[in-house]
Every structure is written in structure tokens, then in C-alpha cells.
Amino acid sequence: MEAFSDIATAAYCPRQLYYRRQHADHEVPEPAAERRALAFRYGELLDPAHDLRGEPVDATPTQFRARLSAAKERLDAWGALVDPAGREVLLEGKDARGIAHKVLDGEVAGTDPPTVSVVSAGEPPERGVWEPDSVRAVAAAKALAWERETAVDHAFVEYPAHGVIRHISLGTRRTAAYRHALRVARSMDGPPPRLENDDRCEPCEYRAECGTRTRTLRSLLGGD
Template identity: 45%
Template structure:
């Protein structure tokens, strides 16, 4: 079950470049929203309501301040939009600093990278291990689609990251961020013409970073969401997990709270 704090409706996952209309590719932030609730995505698309709230930028900035905040005082940390106590936050950052990729996480060479894949386009908030390089020009086919080549080279593959302003689950990542992580990895793979085996999801308000590998399960969630968006022709069916509705801006007009007794009994 996804946390209400992770709802794409007001999670700040969208970026201006994410909503750019690019051929027939789909904005990556739209996929995250559809993964949370197809019906919510439908209303947001209908109303043109894909922009992030104002307070998201301040939370996202925390992902670029890990090193400074490791030694910040309680008073300094309380002025920041963190979601845990100052002591817990410093402890989480201390654990984060033990990662092999911490230096690149704390001071990434590539920030806010716009990626254009075969099926989707959008922003990777960081790309680790890419240096100052830029993606291939538009129109090149990606590693996953080239016959007889997996696009590997001698260097370790770069790792894209997605910065989420919400709360992490006890383990792993919420499905909208999982779908988004796969999407940015596949878009980067398409541009770099090589396999990208994983992406990271950062929860900077907690000082927590989680890995999303491109497993069969995670790729399947991405493909199902892509199919849902592309095949949508009208208002999607209501979701069963109505706990998501409490945090949704469309809850008063969506109709999820007005099911008939016949429907609730599974007879409709």
C-alpha cells in the first residue's frame, strides 16, 4: 500500500520538462501518477493538472545537501523540511555516507538530466557515473532494441536517480516511484545505447536512498502502466484500494465513495 505522502497528484514528481510534449512518448511523471491510480491520472490529464506543489522544490533540494546536513545542528535541521527528528536525520545520513556511491550521490556531476527514451521522456534528478557527458542525439535506438548487441562497454553503467519528496515504505519503494525509476533507467538506456541495470529512489526528507533493479517484476509493472496510459479511452474503473482516495484531490468528484451496495458485495 502506497503512503498518501507518495500520491503523484501532489507529490511533486512532475517537473516542467517532464510535461513537455515530445512526439508520442509519455512524460515519466504521468506514468508514476497512473501507477498510483489510473482514475486520478485520467482526471489530471483532463484538467491539465500535472504541476507540482510549491513546497516540493525545498524538499528536493535536500538531496543535494547531504554532506552539509550531516554535521548540521538540531536548530539548523529544524529549519529544513525534514520528516524525522534531527537526531534520526543525522543518523540516516551517517548510514547513507557508508554507501560506495555516496560521494557521487552527495555531489553528482549531472543534475536534472532530461532523458528521451523510446516510450517515455522526463527528468532524472541525478545521473551517477556519467561525468559531464550528454546523451546521444535524438533518433538513436537504445541498447534494449538493437539486434545482436546489449550496448555494454568497459565502463560501469551510469545510475539515474529519482528524488521523491514523500515518505519511504519500510522496505523498497512505493510502486509509483518503482515505475518511475524503471522509466528513467530505460530512457537512459535508450540514449546511451547500453543496459542500465538499476536506478535509485531518494527520499531526502528522511535521508534514505533505495535501489530499484530492472527485474522482470519491475519491468512488468512499468509495461502495465505504459499500456494503461496508452489504452485509456475514458474514465478508468475505480480502484479497490480506497485508502488512496483520502489523499486525492479528486475524491469529491471521482465517485469512489459512492459505490452501490451491489458493487460493494461484488455483484456489480
């Protein structure tokens, strides 16, 4: 059975997953954990009396509160996201297991059936969610559906350091991306091909070991 985090990493970069497994790296870095923890403090963070300058947010206080306030007005599930029925819940499905950061009761969330929310420490795209976050949300939703014996057709992805919450439908395209990442994670028995000159390589902690080379501007222009 694959871990949610492994399936999400396979969607991001299969080679990164290979090195993660080689090093048995499963701990969430402290800065990322601090940013994720913001998702459980929305009420406090929206309070104008609370000083956001010491918080790990990646927006001005005005931007941050404006985004959260917009989510509060837009989402019927706001109350359930602020006070979820389950926090950091271990779910075990037919194919995958892992932590759902929030499990939302369907009646409280204003939606039926219940669903999940996954929390990202990163920056959101302009629209929608990144594919690894989508894949993780599908994995968690499917595991919840397996445990509760009910269909789960939507989920949430939160980017709390930016005050952004996205509601996503778990349709055919997202499910197909999840199943592809699941197959990659299951079948990996050696290092996948390297990526070349990819933006994902620059921040990767395994870059030196992986040996991926990023091309210089001169080479991209045909100078060498």
C-alpha cells in the same frame, strides 16, 4: 511518448491520471519541491552545525542524520549522489521522456554503467520502494539506456525528507510493472473504474470530482 510522471501516476491510480490529464496539472506543489530539494544538500544537512529545525524533514535531527550517515557508509555511490554528473536532466527514450532528478556517472558512482536516481517527496516504505517510484526509476533508467546505448540494470530512489536512500535492481518484476503502467497510460481514453474505500483516495486532490466513496466504520462492520 509518455511522461515519466504519467507512467508513475498510472501505477498509483489510473483514475488519478485521467483527472490530471483533464486538468493539465503538471506543476509540482511547492512543499513537494522543497522536500525534493533536500536531496541536493546532503553535505550541508549532515553538518552538525546546521540547524535542521527549519528544514522540511519528517524525522528528528538525530534520526535524520543517523539515516543519512548510514547511507553514506553503505553506498559506494554516495559521492555521486551528493554531487551527481547531471541534475534535473531531461531524458528521451524509446517509449517515455521526462526528468531524471540525478544522473550518476558510472565510474564516479563505483558502478558501471551510469544510472539514475529519482527523488520522492513522500515517505518510504519499511523496505524497498513504492511501486510508482519503482516504475518512474525504470522509465528514467530505460531512457538513459536508450540515449547512451548501454544497459542500465539498477537505480536509486531517494526519500530525502526522511534521510532514506534505496538502491534497487531493475529486474523482471520491476520491468513488468513498468510496462503495465506504460500500457495503461497509453491506452487511456476515458475514466477508469473507481477505487472503493482505498487509502489512496483520502489525500487525492480529485476525490470530490472522482466521486469515490469511502465507507464508514459502521458500514465496514455491517451496520448499514
